[in-house]
Amino acid sequence: PKENKTIVITGGAGFIGSNFIPFFLAKNPAINVLNIDKLTYAGSLDNLKEVQSNKRYAFIKGDICDFDLIKSVFEDFNITGVINFAAESHVDNSINSPHKFIKTNIEGTFNLLEVARHFWKGTNNRFHQISTDEVFGSLGDNGFFKEDSNYQPNSPYSASKASADFLVRSYHHTYGMNVVTSNCSNNYGPKQHDEKLIPTVIRTALGGKEIPIYGNGKNVRDWLYVIDHCKGIDTIYHRGKSGETYLLGGNNEIDNLSIAHKICNILDIKIPKENGSYNSQIKFVKDRLGHDYRYAVDATKASKNLNWTALEKFDIGLDKTIDWYLNKYHNI
Numbered sequence: 346p347k348e349n350k351t352i353v354i355t356g357g358a359g360f361i362g363s364n365f366i367p368f369f370l371a372k373n374p375a376i377n378v379l380n381i382d383k384l385t386y387a388g389s390l391d392n393l394k395e396v397q398s399n400k401r402y403a404f405i406k407g408d409i410c411d412f413d414l415i416k417s418v419f420e421d422f423n424i425t426g427v428i429n430f431a432a433e434s435h436v437d438n439s440i441n442s443p444h445k446f447i448k449t450n451i452e453g454t455f456n457l458l459e460v461a462r463h464f465w466k467g468t469n470n471r472f473h474q475i476s477t478d479e480v481f482g483s484l485g486d487n488g489f490f491k492e493d494s495n496y497q498p499n500s501p502y503s504a505s506k507a508s509a510d511f512l513v514r515s516y517h518h519t520y521g522m523n524v525v526t527s528n529c530s531n532n533y534g535p536k537q538h539d540e541k542l543i544p545t546v547i548r549t550a551l552g553g554k555e556i557p558i559y560g561n562g563k564n565v566r567d568w569l570y571v572i573d574h575c576k577g578i579d580t581i582y583h584r585g586k587s588g589e590t591y592l593l594g595g596n597n598e599i600d601n602l603s604i605a606h607k608i609c610n611i612l613d614i615k616i617p618k619e620n621g622s623y624n625s626q627i628k629f630v631k632d633r634l635g636h637d638y639r640y641a642v643d644a645t646k647a648s649k650n651l652n653w654t655a656l657e658k659f660d661i662g663l664d665k666t667i668d669w670y671l672n673k674y675h676n677i
């Protein structure tokens with residue numbers, strides 16, 4: 346029914362969105378969810394089986410760049426909030442073919458903001474932009490990104506996300522729109538696309554293939570368990586201060602090679618090979634162009650102001666993630 350409060354979640358068939366939707370529906374019994382997703386190669390409705398029959402959930406296959414579609418959604422439903430997950434999200438793809446990143450990440454965000462601005466005049470409805478710590482560029486061995494760190498994006502992906510963040514910011518300052526932005530570190534957990542690091546290591550290990558590691562494997566990322574991220578997003582959506590940004594991190598810094606070793610060691614126990622260890626399949630490959638050395642975030646603001654902290658210990662989260670992929674890849 347039109348009078349029900351409905352939140353638009355874009356990109357809900359992707360990794361983080363499809364973990365977020367079941368979480369949000371359970372946590373917010375008075376709010377319906379409308380998922381708008383283009384179902385690119387990265388999105389799959391298989392990720393949303395657990396909510397398919399939920400009466401408070403609906404799905405529309407569509408592009409966030411489609412002005413008429415987004416407008417009709419705002420006409421037909423009582424949209425009281427937007428959380429924008431939809432994006433082209435893989436840095437390597439942005440290096441090989443950046444155009445889609447400009448379209449979806451910048452133009453798509455702009456389109457959503459424009460429709461919301463038009464329909465939300467005089468309301469306090471909220472627009473929440475999901476962004477990345479990659480907008481801040483690369484760190485050396487020390488220090489952390491903070492909310493007031495300079496934006497220094499280095500890849501077409503991070504530059505497109507940075508542009509979107511600036512558009513969101515401008516809609517607050519110019520039009521007074523109620524916006525929040527959260528910038529998080531690398532997520533891991535169930536439902537992540539095969540192309541990303543952790544699924545790639547698991548998949549190639551189990552398939553008896555070379556496990557590709559960029560450069561010397563020393564690039565450091567902070568890893569945030571996706572459910573911790575979902576809790577942070579829900580908190581910021583409801584209680585974050587309008588016009589502000591919040592950094593979310595997992596306090597789990599580790600380099601890529603060490604992750605690969607950890608996964609191989611766990612697989613050696615869970616699915617022992619006839620002889621030797623999965624570690625021997627690790628192979629260094631040509632580094633990613635412009636590969637940022639290190640990202641790490643200081644999440645003190647979210648913890649102090651909103652009482653959010655990441656709870657999952659990396660080894661436990663990784664173990665759960667591996668179990669999920671073992672189930673998915675069981676017939677490799």
Ligand code: NAD
Nearest residue numbers: 356358359360361383384385387388408409432434477532
């Ligand atoms: P993903 O690639 O797994 O999913 C993206 C989803 O968006 C897919 O379902 C895809 O079909 C959909 N989509 C793409 N273009 C679209 C369009 N034009 N219109 C509608 N839907 C479209 O990405 P993810 O890892 O779930 O990331 C979600 C958000 O979080 C992104 O905005 C990303 O930049 C951000 N983020 C992700 C990470 C991470 O580690 N995964 C870290 C920081 C920030």
